[in-house]
Amino acid sequence: EDQVTQSPEALRLQEGESSSLNCSYTVSGLRGLFWYRQDPGKGPEFLFTLYSAGEEKEKERLKATLTKKESFLHITAPKPEDSATYLCAVLDYGGSQGNLIFGKGTKLSVKP
Amino acid sequence: KAGVTQTPRYLIKTRGQQVTLSCSPISGHRSVSWYQQTPGQGLQFLFEYFSETQRNKGNFPGRFSGRQFSNSRSEMNVSTLELGDSALYLCASRKTGDEAFFGQGTRLTVV
Numbered sequence: 001e002d003q004v005t006q007s008p009e010a011l012r013l014q015e016g017e018s019s020s021l022n023c024s025y026t027v028s029g030l031r032g033l034f035w036y037r038q039d040p041g042k043g044p045e046f047l048f049t050l051y052s053a054g055e056e057k058e059k060e061r062l063k064a065t066l067t068k069k070e071s072f073l074h075i076t077a078p079k080p081e082d083s084a085t086y087l088c089a090v091l092d093y094g095g096s097q098g099n100l101i102f103g104k105g106t107k108l109s110v111k112p
Numbered sequence: 113k114a115g116v117t118q119t120p121r122y123l124i125k126t127r128g129q130q131v132t133l134s135c136s137p138i139s140g141h142r143s144v145s146w147y148q149q150t151p152g153q154g155l156q157f158l159f160e161y162f163s164e165t166q167r168n169k170g171n172f173p174g175r176f177s178g179r180q181f182s183n184s185r186s187e188m189n190v191s192t193l194e195l196g197d198s199a200l201y202l203c204a205s206r207k208t209g210d211e212a213f214f215g216q217g218t219r220l221t222v223v
Contacts, residue, residue: 034211034212042217044155046211049210089155099157100145100147101157102156103154105154
């Protein structure tokens with residue numbers, strides 16, 4: 001059974017304090033791994049797609065990396081506006097089409 | 113470019129009632145998926161429609177149903193509402209790639 005586990009559940013950082021969020025996954029065949037950002041009361045906002053081990057994607061202060069068993073979302077010099085819940089999801093070749101399996105997210109708080 | 117539009121944004125219903133939620137995907141997107149989000153379970157897949165056909169269904173009771181119209185707009189229906197159905201219901205659309213783009217969701221409260 002496909003599984004996605006995110007850690008930590010919550011992370012508090014000071015502005016400028018870099019850190020990483022972890023997403024561990026178990027799938028029969030990874031078709032893609034996705035990172036989303038979700039603000040309270042809103043829908044998830046697409047950030048990155050990663051397809052193969054070793055792949056990296058960057059956007060402003062965020063960088064996502066992928067290995068065969070996990071993905072990291074690195075946040076460099078975060079700002080208060082980076083505060084949100086970050087969700088990781090996988091799409092499985094062996095599973096059904098369009099069926100994203102989500103982790104429960106990491107709630108990030110960045111204090112000024 | 114307009115994003116995924118979900119209506120209504122908020123709903124309050126009584127146990128036993130039924131509810132219909134609507135989703136308009138991004139123009140040109142033919143795949144529409146629905147998810148339920150609760151604090152305890154996170155985001156869980158309900159079903160996916162493509163070209164008016166249900167392509168996949170998650171592990172939810174038959175009270176949850178959906179459909180897709182020829183213009184790719186989709187609706188989901190929940191009958192005989194239970195307190196546990198209170199959640200944020202999210203719709204996501206995809207074009208031909210794998211990236212799914214979500215709407216703002218419909219917050220359903222069952223009392």
